[in-house]
Amino acid sequence: MSAETPTALVADSHELFRAGVVALLTRECGFGRVIEAGSLDEALMRLDEHAGIRFACFDLAMPGIGTPLNLRSVREVFPRTRIAVIGGSGxxxxxxxxxxxxxxGLHGYVPKALGVDEIAAAFRLILAGGIFVPPSLAELPLPSDWAPSYEPSRPVGTEVRxxxxxxxxxxxxRSGKSNKEIARTLGLTENTVKVHANALYRALGVRDRTGAAQRAGQS
Structure with missing residues (x-):
């Protein structure tokens, strides 16, 4: 298949829902190839393996994500990919x-309860460069500090999860391993390790691996 084929990624732990999103992206959004992943680590590996993935959507309920903030590092490592999250029962x-x-810094939040046509329209808006929020919130003012922030997110002394x-x-x-060594030990790619490392730096309120090791030693 041509390297120019428009490619998307669907990361969702529920196979049936994932299949539905694949069909929607193919039929309604013009993607010639849609790659599937059932876990966060698998999704990160697929992003690493397939250069030029234009769009990726992640199920927030998928193990390993926890909070949308943990996907901020995905935006940093794969800046050319438009990223949406799918979540919420309402x-x-x-x-x-x-x-x-x-x-x-994600490009949209798409509730699973929306209709097929509404989800397709949300994806098209994101692909066109827009930011999608559910219609019920679209007219409400956003907090003044909603824009992406790349500073550490937790001060020392707060609970870390x-x-x-x-x-x-x-x-x-903490054992002194490099990202390459960590990737080899865990069976991941270096970019996958980088995503997890950047996310944990923010969770710990530090800027680098030295700070992370020191902060962990204080707990």
């Missing part, structure tokens, strides 16, 4: 989750 989604997605994969990466950082 048509409006969760207000806090939506604002966190916007703060993370790392995902299991972030805990794995932190343990190996």
């Amino acid at each position: 048509r409006g989604g969760g207000r806090e989750e939506i604002f966190l997605a916007l703060r993370a 790392l995902t299991p994969r972030q805990q794995d990466v932190l343990r190996l950082i």
